Amino acid sequence: MPSTPITPITPGVLGRFVHAEEERLAERPRTLPFTVEEYRSRLDRLRARMAADGIDTLILTSPDALCWLTGYSGRWYRSHSSTRFPSVHCAVVHLGHDRLFFVESPAHEMLVRLTTWVDDFVGAPESLDGPDASPEEFAAFLGRELASRGWAKGRVGVERWSSVPNPAGMRAIEAQLAGRGCTVLDASLTIRSVRRLKSAAEISVIEQAQSACDAGLRELHRQARPGMTELEAWGAYMAGVIAAGGEPTAMHETVAAGPPMPLLHGVSTRRPIGPGEYFHADVAAAVHHYHARATRPFTMGPASGPVTRLSQIIAGAHDVLLQMARVGLPFRQLHKAFRDYFAAEGLGEEGIEGWAGGYELGVSFPPDWVGEFCWDSSDDRTEAVIEAGLVTNFESCAHLAMVDTVVFEDTGARLLCSLPRQALDITA
Incomplete structure (x- = not known):
């Protein structure tokens, strides 16, 4: 039995309260540490380095690279979590496009919209927050998303020196890309070299x-x-x-x-x-x-x-x-x-x-x-x-x-x- 009496609520009040709170959060303005122009300049420099290094598609997964390029700031990246929570965080840049897309859990969509300048949000399958989730499931989802955009080909760079995703997650992503005919290479230094000199x-x-x-x-x-x-x-x-x-x-x-x-x-x-x-x-x-x-x-x-x-x-x-x-x-x-x-x-x-x-x-x-x-x-x-x-x-x-x-x-x-x-x- 509850230790204190339950306060009676008129039916519908709780639902209206939660809905109003969600709407209020959606109206909150973005808070970015830098201007959108600053972030676009970083994207331009990153794509120039990708061209120099022969990279067609770049998958950013490290929290610091995600923050540097998009502004994203979170505190749970699933790098050392339960095996039922594979990492689902990444931003993807293509050499031939001046836009990028951001992948995260649907539960974090509003966090992405509030802390980044990226408009193209892709929610990972909700099953990846369930008891049967696996790194292979996320990798397959990411592979399908890349293929739908025509980006699952050529030379694809990943961050092998990042702790996100963990080794199980990175192996699954690389296997998925290789299975689609991509040449996978480590692009850790591609990203880090662009970040080295500060604005x-x-x-x-x-x-x-x-x-x-x-x-x-x-x-x-x-x-x-x-x-x-x-x-x-x-x-x-x-x-x-x-x-x-x-x-x-x-x-x-x-x-x-x-x-x-x-x-x-x-x-x-x-x-x-x-x-x-x-x-x-x-x-x-x-x-x-x-x-x-x-x-x-x-x-x-x-x-x-x-x-x-x-x-x-x-x-x-x-x-x-x-x-x-x-x-x-x-x-x-x-x-x-x-x-x-x-x-x-x-x-x-x-x-x-x-x-x-x-x-x-x-x-x-x-x-x-x-x-x-x-x-x-x-x-x-x-x-x-x-x-x-x-x-x-x-x-x-x-x-x-x-x-x-x-x-x-x-x-x-x-x-x-x-x-x-x-x-x-x-x-x-």
């Missing part, structure tokens, strides 16, 4: 994310006290991020005490941070899923001599970046400058490895925020050169770690984090 609009959003990240670190600095657990410190950081307009990111924003490696690749725990300890906030913040990063060492009380000296060394690597980096410079020359810098600071004589580098930042969804392009001071063979519009994090490490976000521009490198580059003391 002015994208950089503006990353700057907003950096402001939120910085606000979170300042709030952590304000709230931190000896005895606070790592999780409580993380909560203080996130409170500052959210208050400043930021969002949670694609990975856990770790606060951890002790040596940064391997602890910063773990998660925050309920371990208290004691007086005199040092810890790192190895964090990021996002706006519209675009990420910016920062890491600073903190000390519960005045920093020891070794912590102060190591902080000065890793902070100095940021100056090397600002002095050296310019558009057209081979990354291997920048890498050598970092190796020379750390050697001059005497780290080798102390048996400590100094390292600097970074990875591409941009729009990211769980489980990772690490973008495709990576660079590091140990690489003396890369042929990559610095390009305007590239945005990466910048990590400087010598036992301690200090991280920033760097935008490579025509005028040089620009660091976004506004916090001082030093160990931050916490005085109770």
